[in-house]
Amino acid sequence: MKSSRIHRLAGVAVAASLALLTACGSSDPLESNGSSGGDPNSIVVGSANFPESETVGFVYAEALRANGFDVQTKMNIGSREIYVPALRDGSLTLIPDYTGNLLDYIDPSSTATTAEEIDAALPAALAPDLAITTPAPAEDKDAVVVTRETAEKWNLTSIADLAAHSAEVKFAAPAEFQERAVGLPGLRENYGLEISPSNFVPIADGGGPTTVKALTSGQVTAANIFTTSPAIEANDLVVLADPKSNFPAQNVVPLLRASAKTEQLARVLDAVSAKLTTEELVGLNDAVSGDSKTEPEAAAKQWVARQGLDAPVS
Template sequence: MNSTNSPVRRRRPAPTAVRSLATAVTLAAALALSACGGDSDPLSSGSGGCDGDTNKITIGSANFPESETVANVYAEALRANGFAIDTKLNIGSREAYIPALRDCSIGLIPDYTGNLLQYLDKSATATAAEQVNQALTTALGDQLAMGAPAPGEDSDAVVVTRATADKWNLQTIADLAPHAAEVSFGAPAEFAERPGGLPGLKNNYGLAIAEDKFVPIGDGGGPATVRALTSGQVTAADIFTTAPAIKENNLVVLADPKHNFPAQNVAPVFNAKKKSDKATAVLDAVSAKLTTAELISLNEAVSGTTKTEPAAAAKAWVAAQGLNKPTG
């Protein structure tokens, strides 16, 4: 789903093979989400709306496991502090959940500072964490508000298989550019338009991916994306740096020396009417514990060999961090 201020460019029809792949991968992603028990339309049920009660918050998540897990972490910590919490998980991409946050269909969601800034301000150029956070203060406007970003960061990355990296001697994204004509690229559909997506890769590194070589995969760098990469259906993919699949599959993250992908610290983002001093204090305590190592640990619990449900992994983590009791 796209907001009205984020038009999607019409594309030429893809060749049959690529179009079939896109259909298959999209179906696989949909089945994966269905298997996880996500609602087909999470915004269609549950309570919402800004009724003036800041003690009652509906928490949303994007449609990938880390976002769902962190949303459950927020929910557990807030419940321990007396908040009445509802959840609407697996909403979709930022193009779907930011409008829901603005109209108070949800009151809180975990997000990533750099991508959120670029979504809210297409002209933003900040890449360093401090610069991004400062710019976000303005870009959030009056409707949205943010708690303290966590030290934990989960950035987009251009990822290839070890075989591809060895074949072309790849170390950085720039090294992939001379082979662009041979590269099929898998990523969420919105990656084709976002400043840090295909436009940024072309502007910063000369990596120009042809329209018929872009394969939209709707699971946010998750299992369907990894399968497409490891099976050779795509040559490179956008996968988050904290994904356990990178280590499990001996994948290679290409270095980004020009900071095409900005700082991506995890931060709680509120509808401004739902932000209170009490909720901020609780979530600031959560953020202080949420390092990159802890994000990887949570992801390994959920997406690794144990396949723990996000809610269960979140509950165990909150207890282990001593956040399952009133703050202060």
């Protein structure tokens, strides 16, 4: 949804994070090692508090180190309400974010939904104290997902195709999906998909294992699952196309303090973004959350080496 993992849990996460930072000084990821100060070669890379963000944060850190930057890492910081002020005050230099949710956070009045619209609106919305470099092709966005069996039985390729079967569709998603503009109201307005209250199954794991099990077991017909979930490929699930961009584009993007954006920093981050496709991001997520349970930093180092980003960018 427009409220991603970070945005969706903001109320709980902010309260918990602020309490933790107040009560446990030494556990504050922003407390130690100071800031990058005025040295353009000194970079502090952070992440939000979920594995994908941490892994991508370590990818940035490894690529920057290979290009001569002095890099510190401060991972698992929390939601935007925590890390955006940290960027502004210099406690952080750089953190991975997602284009659609970032624009919604900075400018809640924005109506942009396509990647082109969002990419055009973001720089002005962020100025003067925040900036981005080129967004990656990798996109971690909400999607309507069905099993291969259902897609073949009903000849489904897009969300619009599902509308004719509205009365038969049991839909799983977090409870707030019923009310969010890009949830059931958006699917109804954009595609005519009408899900009755009795056919909505609230599951609070953000498209995680419980949601996937409900879909693959036949408990529900369709589900809201993030596009970078390794479970999609592992279970041969089908992501239905969203041609009307009900779900805003969510390309991974480096978010940084504007004063820290140098030509060399942007060159390195752009080189990373060019290699970071959705398929590659799914692979990173699978390495960290799948059977191998690789630590995010180790998975990032392996990926950077495979992509040839462990050497200076020409």
